[in-house]
Amino acid sequence: MPVVVEHDEPPPRPQQISNTCLLCPMNTFEKQLKPGLQEGKDYKLVYESTWHLLHGWYGGEPACMRRWVGGTHPWVEVYALQLIIRRSSDQKESQLFIPREAKKSELKTKACQLMGLKVEDVRMWDYFGGSELYANMEDQLDDELTAQSNALIDKQHILLEERDPSGKFVLEKKKTGPMMGGQLILSGAPSASDTFIDARGREQGLAGLSNLGNTCFMNSSIQCLAHTVPLMRKFLRKKYESDINKDNPLGMKGELATAFGNLMDKLWQGETASVSPSNFKHKLGRFAPQFQGYGQQDSQELLAFLLDGLHEDLNRIKRKPYVEEKDADGRPDEEVANEAWQNYRKRNDSTIVDHFQGLYKSTLICPMEDCQFHSIKFDPFMYLSLPLPDKRTRSFEVTVVHVDGSKAPTRYSVAVPIAGMPLP
Numbered sequence: 001m002p003v004v005v006e007h008d009e010p011p012p013r014p015q016q017i018s019n020t021c022l023l024c025p026m027n028t029f030e031k032q033l034k035p036g037l038q039e040g041k042d043y044k045l046v047y048e049s050t051w052h053l054l055h056g057w058y059g060g061e062p063a064c065m066r067r068w069v070g071g072t073h074p075w076v077e078v079y080a081l082q083l084i085i086r087r088s089s090d091q092k093e094s095q096l097f098i099p100r101e102a103k104k105s106e107l108k109t110k111a112c113q114l115m116g117l118k119v120e121d122v123r124m125w126d127y128f129g130g131s132e133l134y135a136n137m138e139d140q141l142d143d144e145l146t147a148q149s150n151a152l153i154d155k156q157h158i159l160l161e162e163r164d165p166s167g168k169f170v171l172e173k174k175k176t177g178p179m180m181g182g183q184l185i186l187s188g189a190p191s192a193s194d195t196f197i198d199a200r201g202r203e204q205g206l207a208g209l210s211n212l213g214n215t216c217f218m219n220s221s222i223q224c225l226a227h228t229v230p231l232m233r234k235f236l237r238k239k240y241e242s243d244i245n246k247d248n249p250l251g252m253k254g255e256l257a258t259a260f261g262n263l264m265d266k267l268w269q270g271e272t273a274s275v276s277p278s279n280f281k282h283k284l285g286r287f288a289p290q291f292q293g294y295g296q297q298d299s300q301e302l303l304a305f306l307l308d309g310l311h312e313d314l315n316r317i318k319r320k321p322y323v324e325e326k327d328a329d330g331r332p333d334e335e336v337a338n339e340a341w342q343n344y345r346k347r348n349d350s351t352i353v354d355h356f357q358g359l360y361k362s363t364l365i366c367p368m369e370d371c372q373f374h375s376i377k378f379d380p381f382m383y384l385s386l387p388l389p390d391k392r393t394r395s396f397e398v399t400v401v402h403v404d405g406s407k408a409p410t411r412y413s414v415a416v417p418i419a420g421m422p423l424p
Contacts, residue, residue: 014058015058015060017058017059020061022042039078077101080097080098080099081152082155083107083155088162100146101146101147107141107147108124122161123169124159137158153212154212210276210277212277212281215294217298220299221299226267228355231355235260240314240351244257251315252309256283256284287309307352307356307382310352311353314350315348315349315350317349336378337359357381359380359381360378360381361378362379392417394418396416397414399411
């Protein structure tokens, strides 16, 4: 007799692909995504061939194409650079979305096309809030660098100055200097300091860090280090400069330490409400490609890399000697620990070691009864991963109903140990 096996019904066929919910209602640049979306949670990046395969199976629209940025550390540009362009003749404003890899010439051409102007009749200015000129971008931006490398930031205001009737450019930056009460200081040159917002009367250190796009993980780590007093004093007093080790193959030739020092200067200069760490992030991405782009990352991983990088950049040991590790051999823990620490300091000596590192004790005991061998070591550590505490109890709701009806049913909440055993 044949056996009839009942199978579950097949799952329903997926519906058409719809990316509409990811897009801004009004955008003019390659279907701009809504701000704050996270890869892996809100969307998934796939190769073009994969998209065509899925589209052939299920259909749907729209296709959101994104450019693959090559180079030493390639990445996918999910969000374009958003700029606010203003025309000087009538103060009309429009939003411009351009690739972060765009050069100055492309920026100017697209901005002029957006506003209906001729490139040769326009001069670009850094311009915040439509109120103050800061710098002539024609002189400030490097022709060979990208918009990102030129430290342009999202929602930066750019004024397109048109020639006057005599064919001349007449606008000039005010002579009051860059410190203008409550105004954003925008500096596009990559060699310049990170941008900042001035706030007169603000105490030193009370400064925030602008979110460059999912960079809260980086900002929180930087703020923790910026307010670690020994490290802060080391950098603000420029004492770190004499420790820079450009020959350390494990370091970054002092570039990371220098970039961090420049950022510390801005955070602690006083009368500063906010700093945009564009240059620091660009430098960070050069040495750690996992932190390139604008995806969400883990702050602990960033903090670990930054501390390791600062240590290697500031390691005072130019030539690391060979150090032989010795067994404890029954010696007191204090003696073994001091010896291990001194040996470690012979190869690693920096302000990070001074204030962020220590030793933890590990003991290995042979389980054989006739052995009883003990091995005690003291190993360096800079950070410890601690588990979140588990709940020791769980709660149940119990309703007591009196069989004789003498009392109304009463509900109780009972907490019992998780590892508890039920009564027979």
